[in-house]
Amino acid sequence: MESTAPHLRGKTGIATVRRKRRNEYRTLLLMLVPGMLYFLLFHYLPMYGVVVAFKDFKITQGILGSGWSGFKQFDRAFADPHFYVVIRNTVLISFYKLLFGFPAPIVFALLLNEVAWARFKKVVQTVSYLPHFISWIVLGGIVISFFSFDGPVNWVIRQFGGDPVLMLADERYFRSVLVATDIFQSFGWGSIIYFAAIAGIDHQLYEAAIIDGAGRLRRALSITLPMLAPVIVIMLILRMSHILDAGFDQIFNLYNPKVYDVSDIIDTYAYRKGLTEMEYSYSTAIGLFKSAVALALVVATNYAVKWIGGKEHTLW
Template sequence: MESTVPHFSGKTGVSAIRRKKRNKYSALLWMLIPGLIYFFVFHYVPMYGVVIAFKDFKITQGIMGSGWAGFKYFAKAFDDPHFLVVIRNTLIISLYKLIFGFPAPIVFALLLNEVTRAPFKKVVQTVSYLPHFISWIVLGGIVISFFSMDGPVNWGMKLLGFEPVLMLADDRYFRSVLVVTDIFQSFGWGSIIYFAAIAGIDYQLYEASIIDGANRLQRAVYITIPMLVPVIVIMLILRMSHILDAGFDQIFNLYNPNVYNVSDIIDTYAYRKGLTEMEYSYSTAIGLFKSVVALVLVVSTNYIVKWIGGKEHTLW
């Protein structure tokens, strides 16, 4: 009896296998095209505009027609005393958000993972995601009303016998409001990746620990958290690229001249210089400086993590 299995030999067999694989993944490859087009048009093509940072850009002359200025605008930035204040504010706000905001979704995921009632768990997850989908234009208005003199915060302070404070106009409280509202807006959405990582942990590990007498806290400390370490490290490396990105949308919708000395960051400063005062070359130089620092931080953090914990915990 003859075999019905097709026989491939030599180059013909290799070509047939390659054709079969190509056909299998062709639909997925076509689905990549819109994303590639998006990144090319909105992330790579605009990089040509970085040249403005090294030119005396004039709108009437265009990018190619404007004369070269070298590092003139970078020197101008570092000679500007207010720019150093802006860098300080950016670093302080970013570090506050990193210290208090980065662990928030991890803790939330660990706590909610211990909830056994599935309906309640789903409701809490859904509610926690909602602020992420609210624009800072809308959320900023809510925050301003919430912290106004007649808002719930000052109403509660009056009940407790304290004097009302306009926190969004007081440089003693403004950064704290930024950190708290940023955590409120982002912790639920940020926890999704940790929920996914927890769902991928082999349940047999928990069963074995239960047999050994481990309680919930011990299972979280000795199983869940160690299994989350690779994900946490990767998210930390990615977060380092935003260390000079203190949140333009949030701050732009909440700050005012009364708190410029503690809230003016690189993005808001570049916005004012570029779009309000029309110093295009100067604002581009500031933006390029921020991007270079972000790249250095990502590469350095990845190298340090590789040196400490091994290659399996890094991006490359």
């Protein structure tokens, strides 16, 4: 009895500590419930539907009643020449958005952080957030009007003696319009996390730099930017999971058959095949392929960052 008493007391003590922690964080745990239910209902339970990619799905027979087709849908996708055009467009558009769009909120946060007038800074931040809350259905209409023959862009071109160009129907300009409007819509909202990270930097570092004679540019490059490096790396890793997500809402509301060769991406292709042509198994296979590539890119990027800069800058 005496030999087991300490062991029992140890278990009782651990249980008491766990119960105390649960009671202490009960409110925070309850706040997690809506988010967990959201991901469970709309992200994890629908994953059962990926089996459609391996079946010859018929609506009348349902998922369980439809026969298995193995990798038939994947073989069909890889044998379709247009599928490679779609992949090329997706990668190129995503790469352009990553190349020009990813640094935009970082530069915006660095520049606005140097503004001394607090009220002006708040106004600029608020205005920069607004496009994020405008859906692409509305914003797409604004962009179409902006780049129309009678829009402001072609008015400027006419003033300089040029001929008007319908950029949304011209393959030479369509991707540039996509990248520019995506940056306009997202850079303000994307800068929030960088403003939060800048707010957490120790001000004594800036004071020491000022004493040493460092100007604003030197302080931004030598203090602010290096302190933002961990956040930037983590955001880059997370962004890699969307490298095959070129922006369905944006492209769907802006593209047209004249620019399919440069604008048709995996999501719009899967949409047409699945909902328009009712080829559900084929469109599911395309979506599963996209998800598998995205997962592989996240894992590869995480390990690459770990190999280059150490584990402290990675997700796991």
